[in-house]
Amino acid sequence: MPDPSPFAVPTRFDGARDRVAVVVPGVGYSPARPLLHFARNVLVQHGWTVQELWWQVPDDFMQLAVEDRIAWVERQVTQAVDAEAGACRLLVGKSLGSLACGVAADRNIAAAWLTPLLSTDHVVRALQRAEAPTLLIGGSADKLWDSRIAESLRHDVLEVPSADHALELADDAVGSVGVLGQVVSRLERFIGSLGR
Template identity: 50%
Template sequence: MRHPQPNIADARWPADPDRVAIVLPGGGYTPARPLLHLARNVLFGHGWTVQELWWAPPTTDEDERAAWALAQATAAVEAESARRVLLVGKSLGTFAAPLAATRDLPAIWFTPLLFRADVVDALAAASAPTLLLGGGGDWSWDPRLADDLGLPYLELPGADHGLEHPDDPVRTAENLVRVTRRVNEFAAAL
């Protein structure tokens, strides 16, 4: 479902108003898709208020999309009055990694765009708890680089950019269980 405005906080599940997780979707991966839906449920279960952004990037130019996503994430963070903010981003949403690094915000990054120097540099500068989740068959994932960053990560062998196996729904479901467990462990430690 596309919304007329690019940055709509469509869903907010109140738990603790002093702890807000902001979900930053991918370019074509909405908060209703499995990875972000399950992350939301895990965070809600740990007492976080969850704000989901629903957006449609206004351009296909990669640098313009990066600037746009970072601006949307910055506006969402600046609109929050919570003492603690957690960023949860998928693909396009990982363009907010510089925001997390400069503001010392914890983050969960699904399929981070590790081919982008701005994302990698921000991840390397992260000092708050940060979790990376990627697929071994994902064009945006680089396991050596993920390892070099020194951040905790979960790599799912053979998984694509959605952390799925399109030809094997059972294996995809198993991936979702592994991801959900890892996000739960991360959230419990925050």
């Protein structure tokens, strides 16, 4: 296994050696947060080995040009995928992690993107050429989600009415827990459909 990037520290949960999923965080949304935590649980229950990326985004990250941000994310994800020596068959990413859509498309890796950055041309173009099974989940109140674009793609889509970029409902904690359940159920179906 190559040395991890100074910004990404992988954590592994072992299951099937030939079925590895890489969980890719957002800017401030680590694998410990609910959406990615339960995604990992679903993967483990289905017998996948899970590699979680824990990264620290550079302090000046938001001042970088979009191309440099994409390159940074792709570098982290490519290192994680390459470390699995061909066994990585799924990416599960949140928000910023969706800048790695091109890696999934180029390598024909299935993907589940939670709140993908559909406002970014690079992400949309990569999703347009992706041929592996792909799930897109976003909220109608998320300014970085575009319902029209999501529906124009030939992928599985779940849009949660009134949900924001965290896939939560404003001022509605109980309703937000219900959204989490809905998202986890859709992930369960999608991951189950990938077979062995």
